[in-house]
Amino acid sequence: MKYVRIIRFGIITGTFIGFMSALFFSWLYGANNLYPSSPQFVEQFSNNLIAITVSAVIWALMGVVFSTAQMIFEVESWSITKQTVWHFITTYTGYTILAILAGWFPLNFWYLLQYTLIFVVVYIIIWLISMYVARRNVAKLNQELLK
Structure with missing residues (x-):
């Protein structure tokens, strides 16, 4: 049950932060529509709704990466250094893959x-x-x- 709460929290938080970021940048760049990512990302899809849906899934997964990675700090047999290194590797790897998939920067x-x-x-x-x-x-x- 604990893991379900952690994952649910990550999904909700990641989706919220992703949506608010997309909304902020859409306003900042004077767009008439919500753009979940770069124009190149959105152009990969047949319509904006599909691009937003795919983005929402990616944002949710980003939240899951960070929320579940926190469990690394619960491994009491590890030193704080080992916990920090593994947490960094986990969050960097997971978030980087998802950021590339989200079209936030080219490979x-x-x-x-x-x-x-x-x-x-x-x-x-x-x-x-x-x-x-x-x-x-x-x-x-x-x-x-x-x-």
């Missing part, structure tokens, strides 16, 4: 390099924030235990 070395650098920087920032919060929570718990 080209330079685009992939740019994407990788951005992914690594964002990952490190999120990881640093998470570690700070975790250390702060441990300090609070230790304070409570001392009382």
Whole structure:
């Protein structure tokens, strides 16, 4: 049941974030219709509705990648370093494949390099924030235990 909740959360969150991103960029670029991805991606389909449907499935899968990857941090026999490395590999690989399928960038070395650098920087920032919060929570718990 726990895994069903995690997957359901990933589907809902991924679809919501994907839809809101598509809506934002469609407005930003002055489109008259919702474009779920690049024009090249949309042109692969016979109509916009099919492109949006395929995109929604990809967004849902992106959410599942990130929500299920969190379970890596529940493997208590692993060190935080091993957990982080496996989490990074899992999220990077899954998200990259789906981002390419979504038409977010062409399968080209330079685009992939740019994407990788951005992914690594964002990952490190999120990881640093998470570690700070975790250390702060441990300090609070230790304070409570001392009382």
